[in-house]
Amino acid sequence: DLTLATTLIRPGSLFLEDLSKGSNFSNEGYGSLKRVFIVCCKDKAIPEEFQQWMIKNSPVVSEVKEIKGADHMPMFSKPHELCNCLLEIATKYA
Numbered sequence: 001d002l003t004l005a006t007t008l009i010r011p012g013s014l015f016l017e018d019l020s021k022g023s024n025f026s027n028e029g030y031g032s033l034k035r036v037f038i039v040c041c042k043d044k045a046i047p048e049e050f051q052q053w054m055i056k057n058s059p060v061v062s063e064v065k066e067i068k069g070a071d072h073m074p075m076f077s078k079p080h081e082l083c084n085c086l087l088e089i090a091t092k093y094a
Helices: 002-008 016-021 048-056 079-093
Strands: 035-040 061-067
Touching: 035 048, 035 079, 061 079
Parallel strands: 035 061
Antiparallel strands: none
16 A cells, blocks of 8 residues: 555645635634644655754744654554544644
8 A cells, every 4th residue: 555655646736726816824814723743753855853943943833743753654654643643633722
């Protein structure tokens, strides 16, 4: 399943046209949401050091979670851990 999934990955913006027709995000709407950053420790596309830099330079991150051993696609490399992490986030912030 992982091998098949990796062969089907294609770069691109699936919803670029939809986004161009939408209105801008507002502080009252999107700006009021809590944001949780999930660090994927074995990500070779976005190294952990750069992920930490993004967190440090983002004033809106409310919480940081980490999935050890997860690569750039944690839904394939660590699906159970990602699911548990997302469940914790949903329980806390929903």
